[in-house]
Amino acid sequence: TLISLIPLYYLSYELFKSPYAGAFTVVIAATSSDLYIAHAWAAGIARAPAFIFALFSIYFFHRHSNSPSKNNIVLTGLFFGLALLSHLAYGLFCFVWIVCWTLLKPSLRRIIDSTISICLGLLIALIWIIPISSRFGGAIFLNAFNSHSSGDSASFLATGLSAWGRLIVQNTLPIRSNLLMMVLIGIGAFFLIKKKEFTLLLFYLLVILFFPENARFVFLIGSLIAGFGLSTVIEQLLEIFPKEKNLLAQSLSIGLVLFIIGFLWYNGCRSLNNQSPIIENATFELAENIQTILPLDSKYLALIKQDEAEWLPFLFQRDPIVSQWGSEWLGAYDEQTYLMSLFRDCQERQDWPCVENVIGETGTQPDFLITYSKDKKLNDQLSALPQWESIYKNERYTVWVRVN
Numbered sequence: 001t002l003i004s005l006i007p008l009y010y011l012s013y014e015l016f017k018s019p020y021a022g023a024f025t026v027v028i029a030a031t032s033s034d035l036y037i038a039h040a041w042a043a044g045i046a047r048a049p050a051f052i053f054a055l056f057s058i059y060f061f062h063r064h065s066n067s068p069s070k071n072n073i074v075l076t077g078l079f080f081g082l083a084l085l086s087h088l089a090y091g092l093f094c095f096v097w098i099v100c101w102t103l104l105k106p107s108l109r110r111i112i113d114s115t116i117s118i119c120l121g122l123l124i125a126l127i128w129i130i131p132i133s134s135r136f137g138g139a140i141f142l143n144a145f146n147s148h149s150s151g152d153s154a155s156f157l158a159t160g161l162s163a164w165g166r167l168i169v170q171n172t173l174p175i176r177s178n179l180l181m182m183v184l185i186g187i188g189a190f191f192l193i194k195k196k197e198f199t200l201l202l203f204y205l206l207v208i209l210f211f212p213e214n215a216r217f218v219f220l221i222g223s224l225i226a227g228f229g230l231s232t233v234i235e236q237l238l239e240i241f242p243k244e245k246n247l248l249a250q251s252l253s254i255g256l257v258l259f260i261i262g263f264l265w266y267n268g269c270r271s272l273n274n275q276s277p278i279i280e281n282a283t284f285e286l287a288e289n290i291q292t293i294l295p296l297d298s299k300y301l302a303l304i305k306q307d308e309a310e311w312l313p314f315l316f317q318r319d320p321i322v323s324q325w326g327s328e329w330l331g332a333y334d335e336q337t338y339l340m341s342l343f344r345d346c347q348e349r350q351d352w353p354c355v356e357n358v359i360g361e362t363g364t365q366p367d368f369l370i371t372y373s374k375d376k377k378l379n380d381q382l383s384a385l386p387q388w389e390s391i392y393k394n395e396r397y398t399v400w401v402r403v404n
Helices: 005-016 019-030 033-040 044-066 070-086 088-104 108-136 139-146 150-158 161-171 179-194 199-210 215-238 247-272 281-293 312-316 333-349 352-362 376-383
Strands: 299-303 368-372 388-393 397-402
Touching: 005 019, 005 044, 005 215, 019 215, 019 247, 033 044, 033 215, 033 247, 044 070, 044 088, 044 108, 070 088, 070 108, 088 108, 088 199, 108 139, 161 199, 179 199, 179 215, 199 215, 215 247, 281 312, 281 388, 281 397, 299 312, 299 333, 299 352, 333 352, 352 376, 368 376, 376 388
Parallel strands: 299 368
Antiparallel strands: 368 397, 388 397
């Protein structure tokens, strides 16, 4: 995630030709909860590399626009292909960005070069697309996109203006929840309009309205606009200082920039400090014991939070009877999401008969259960049943095995 700040700085510089814009954009993005959660939590194992590749692809695309070269065409396509291989949503983000800039600022040379880059990226991705398509069919890619809410925005096409307004309000939550961010984006948008640079703003609106699972992308583009707006204000303030490069003017300039960077960093880090790792030592101890005492072919049901449950198949090396994460590739996302929500409701009510009813809907009986040790009511119900026996417990989890 931190590595992604390098291409982000250079992308901002290519867009706005201002080192201040790059620095401010990086600080804003580095302290974003939306980008942190998307790339540093469990799913970040795939998203973080894809984020880096996407930013490099877009950077080389804009670098080619400013300094045309064959290398930039190739590198744009290379990183676009790597983004596709890492995560479809980031590959789609690259594709839409390149297409939008090409169509909104059209020229024959740009269209040809962009087409070459896109085709190169798709060619690279074919090493994965072909075997996946031949094994599971092309519909699997639609399943993946639909699982990331890509169909929600399309449903608004047939609705009225009020529905569009609700959609915008809903999808701009990542920036509306931060007053400073809203102000900076407003300033950046004002200066972009003043310079008659509408492409980034139009693309931003497109992402807000239509892009699947768009919170991280809304904040990413917002940070670029905010960084540009803040840098423009600072550059205009610096013009107040004497034109001569005397020590006082230089000190005031550097001090002002460092103060603003420090303020942005402090303000952003306050929200990040409230985040804590989902996986604790107790989880690793649990996984070690599971791998030691339970057969490799045993199946489990984890009556815990989804963010924790995502890690368990990897940590246990055992199959769950329900799993939302990754089920889009099997065309079972809606079914798995439904079952997970039912189990979650049972767990919150600590109602074992409810859990048994949902297990019946899955058609598979678990060989062992994972519950929170603090869920005393649920654990008491299990301990009263002869078919379930507690075989392991730590400060966070209790493991129950089915007794034949």
